[in-house]
Amino acid sequence: MLQRTLARPISVTGVGLHSGERVALTLHPASENSGISFRRTDLGGKQGEIIALTPYLINDTRLSSTVVTDSGVRVGTIEHIMSALAAYGIDNALIELNAPEIPIMDGSSLPFIYLLQDAGIIDQKAQKRFLKILKPVEVKETGKWVRFTPYNGFKITLTIEFDHPVFNRSSPTFEIDFAGKSYIDEIARARTFGFMQEVELMRSHNLGLGGNLSNAIVIDDTDVLNPEGLRYPDEFVRHKILDAVGDLYILGHPIVGAFEGYKSGHAINNALLRTVLTDPANYEWVEFKNEEDLPPAFHKLPRAA
Template identity: 65%
Template sequence: MLQRTLKQTISATGVGLHSGERVKLTLHPAAPDTGIVFRRTDLPAPVEVAVQPSLVNDTRLSSTLVTDTGVRVGTIEHLMSAFAGLGIDNVVVDVTAAEIPIMDGSAAPFIFLLQTAGIEEQARPKKFIRVKKPVEVVEGDKWVKLLPHEGFSVELSIEFNHPAFNRAPQKVHIDFASRSYIDEISRARTFGFMHEVEYMRQHGLGRGGNLNNAIVIDDEYVLNPEGLRFPDEFVRHKILDAIGDLYIVGHPLIAAFSGHKSGHALNNKLLRVLLDTPDAWEFVSFSQPEQVPSSFHRLPEVE
């Protein structure tokens, strides 16, 4: 299986969920083994920020890269999730603000953007990280773990004692050997509570949020007129987030990920623990299609 990049450059404009700033996003093809690199083009001298778990230094309601000089690229998880869902290894992402645009609160607009640009294979093997031993992080009643698994699957549960959540399943298991990321996960939107809005805005967060880019919940109901896209959209979005957070490791994982009440901080700690446990993982590539775990056979075909 080969690495993937884009066929051509493509751009989109949107609003940052937390900053409320208008931002232009431009995705460029990149050479093999480049990885995902963000480039802040609004600064006096453009600054490149290569995606890596050690740079996720702000996890308040999103995953934000922060360099040692203070350059930030925020809310990267939905775009990273789309890259993972389409198996894209190498892209340079230009952004004209400190945050990726939120679009509709899901990964679906990014999927559309990437498919419009086109995807091409490169003459270099795709590098996977295969988990060889269980790795776990526990904080109180919250936990996340990675287990050896010949493919990629996610099982997540959430716990909200709230009428809107009690009406829907709060646990989902998806094995991507038989289920589609695009169909099952990409359209699930981020969500938030009305009572949190004032707190977030006092802390410089959520300034761009509205009913067009998030599910908003009051004391009892979902306020969006169109309702939910899935009965269990809340937990599906947590899976979307987790897939994006995990892809910050820079390679697709051959593993089973599971968690309870997980979030960006816990997901990132799991990656750091994994990388700090050398005997728990290994790099692998596959020269023959039949060697590739079936979870990755469902990646959209390259034309």
């Protein structure tokens, strides 16, 4: 399977969920083996240079996955756009923005899916590299855990737990095996969510400044406040899967393996990636030059234009 990039640049404007700032974002094609990278166009000199994404740059995980470089350059809330890039198998892209945070759009990854569709996707000449999980790897924290296990494909199983009546109306667990289910149909429309009582606390920490009912599900003491309701009966856990897909794709390569989590979040997802990479016995890099050798989960990646 070959690497992929965009056929042409494409731009959009929006608002940062946590910063509340207006953001102009442009996605650019990038050369083979260059990976996913970011550039802050509002910064000059060394701070305005291209930032090549790695799991080791995720240095702020308060309610999002945020790149923080050694020189203090921030690119916040990258998980939704990374989730969309994973869905289309984009290996190489440059993401430019003129603010410290990716725009939240409608709180899901669907607007970024539409951007990628409009830009078009092309195959490149180099082979796509996959990270194959060779043995179980687990990270545990108080009351939560995540793990990878070997699996010939890509599958995610997540469980959430909130002491609130809204969450008792649907199953707290969702599993999706991408060999048989579509990310765009099952996951992409699920929006981020938050509790009304947390809004003031978040804003006291300069978080959630751009949040509203058009870009997040807001929950009061008893119910969902959004007049249109939920997009899926179990939209909350599906959004956690959307986040996990994006968090894991910060690696920059598709993963051949199964991911499971209980009350997972950005910090522990990133910790799992780092834990895998600490021991070469946990994984191997693989390529699939013959289509018949490709794990079924990757057969249904949308084809290049």
